[in-house]
Amino acid sequence: MSAPASSPRAGVNERLRVISGPDTGVEIPLGRNVAIGRAVEGPGSLPSDHELSRSHARVVMLSPGSYALEDSGSTNGTYLNGWRIPSSQLLSNGDRIQVGGSELEVQLPESSQASGVRRRRQVILAGTPDAEQRRTPKAQATLYTSGLRKSYGSHEVLKGVDLEIEPGEIAGLLGHNGAGKTTFVSCVAGLRRADGGTVLVDGVDALAEPLKARRHLGIAPQDLGIYPTLTVRRNLELFAELAGLGKREIQANVEEVGEALSLTPKFDDAAGTLSGGQQRRLHTGMAIVYKPKLLILDEPTVGADIRTRQEILDAVRKLADEGHAICYSTHYLPEIEQLGASVALLQGGQIIARGSIAELVSKFSKQAVELTFEGPAPDISVRGGEVTREGSHLRISSDNAAETAAAALAALGSTAMRLRNVELVRPSLDAIYLTLTEQRYSHEQPVSDEDAMSAQAMSPVARSALQNSGVNFKRP
């Protein structure tokens, strides 16, 4: 825990800011390994907070601009955005860390965030005119599927999947268990024979000429697939050789993939002797090593530790930046956000929504303000907001939560004295996912303070009313 608090590799604007607790205002510059606690060395020392363990938590640099939060065996736990962390968690700008009696805000420059939403595409809903238009393959699409169908006996798994992935695009294929994700990628990769529809891989009809199409795609199936008795290098070389690469290209690619996935020191070890995380990286590396035009990854980070996950995501991102199309099937929605991937939501054997995360969020959900009172919530109305009351809670849904909060506070009148908490919430990708798949709307994230308090979003009167009310935006 006494590792250097700051390292030359850390960005100058990467820090934690104590926003509540005895040490409010203290800034902790991030570094390779920053310990947080009552009696730790370095800038993470918060000796005034007696609720903190001596060594409470730490923030570890995974790569420049990328940090993970870990609990250090604290007495009362480490919380991220209100949730107790069971294991290492990736940090994003604006995240709130709750340790002891202190709350810290993560401040990372936007440029260091894992790409954000880089590519925008129109939100396409199955069955809409937009969706129909997409049935004509674009010349530049690396993957084009239309009406792809597949049944197992009487069970129809794919009922006409339409999907298009362009060069350089990462399409996050989402869907709950049994939605048909694995069947879809298997049909595209030629591992399962589709019953009907069209699959074009880099313009090649994959159903009519599966062998030709396979030359343009690589797949890392969901289940681990490596040769345990062969060395790491040999595993990588084999797939590059099968893809028809020349000797020099094979060596260059193997070195590159080994470096990207931290496998180089293990090149001469038998794959079976690697740790689980290393095997998972090798498994993915075998699909990446020959740089296919279309890379299909079926839940590549399942069971992976945080470092493995990060390295795989980085490698995938790099490949996309080089112009390769990537179909990324996963259950981990934060990965989709981290990759800056577009979303293809598969349900009931069809793509029911397609678009960037930002577009899906704006199209399918509203922000909301939640007010908590001492005693029953008052009956108020707010223009442009949909108000629901439940006990001491008041929820107002609207397009702009910050403005609605200001209007709501102004409308409270004398009942403002009973106000105990205000929370601005915006729907997460998880919430969109659950909404679109007709499951319970159960997971939302608070809007950052900056959003809530920004002058653009709020009138001076409203801002003053909020500040005077003494409310904070901490998730209960």
Next chain:
Amino acid sequence: MSARRVLVISRHQTRLLLGDPGALVLFVIIPLLTMVIMRSTQKASLLAAGYHNVTGAEQAVPGFTVMFAFFWLVFVGRTFFAEHGWGTWERMQAMASTPELVIGKLLPGFMVITVQMILLFAIGDLALGMNSKGPLVSLVIVAPAMAFCVLSLTFAIVSFCSTLSATDAVSNLLMLVFAALGGALALTTALPQWAQTISPAIPSHWAMEASTDVILKGKGIGSVIGPTVILLAFAVAFAVLGLLRFRPTDRKSIA
């Protein structure tokens, strides 16, 4: 089908096969030891059958060479199941066509069985005192036919069996039955009448027939062609059987 991919898969398969040092012991050392141990017993058997001027190696060498060739049923069959156990079968399917994959996997076995048979005959002749009355080189054409036959049967067994334990059981059973009824353990003429009746329905019978004709009866290459063609016919029949049943997407269990 791409010859380049078949070669890549074959080289890869060879690495996997040779990566197990048990293979060399099982397929060269143990047959030789068995031949040495069983030579005297076989000598008595040959003398009783009316053959003179024999050391026993004339039956022991071809008999155990043929028998141990069928050991590959187990060994090669396991490599298919290993791919499923390692999760690599599906990955390889995405990289190569099914014929490329199957041929690539079987080709090293073909080479190794052929070399194994020729090597064992050569060592038998040079070191174990085998007294061949005919030109031993005639048997060189039997070796690849035998290898083809063994691998086709392996393919058929793998096609029909969905678990490794079933494959092992069937392979071991066939290997022993083929050795016993085919005349590899004892001269066919020494078998009970019922066994002599069904013996021609077994591929090892024809390999032993060719060996007996050359080594004990002093016949030339002409006598080997017939049995070799029959061995090839068996091989084709097994291959067709396998092709009719083989489904590349079938799940195989290593249990």
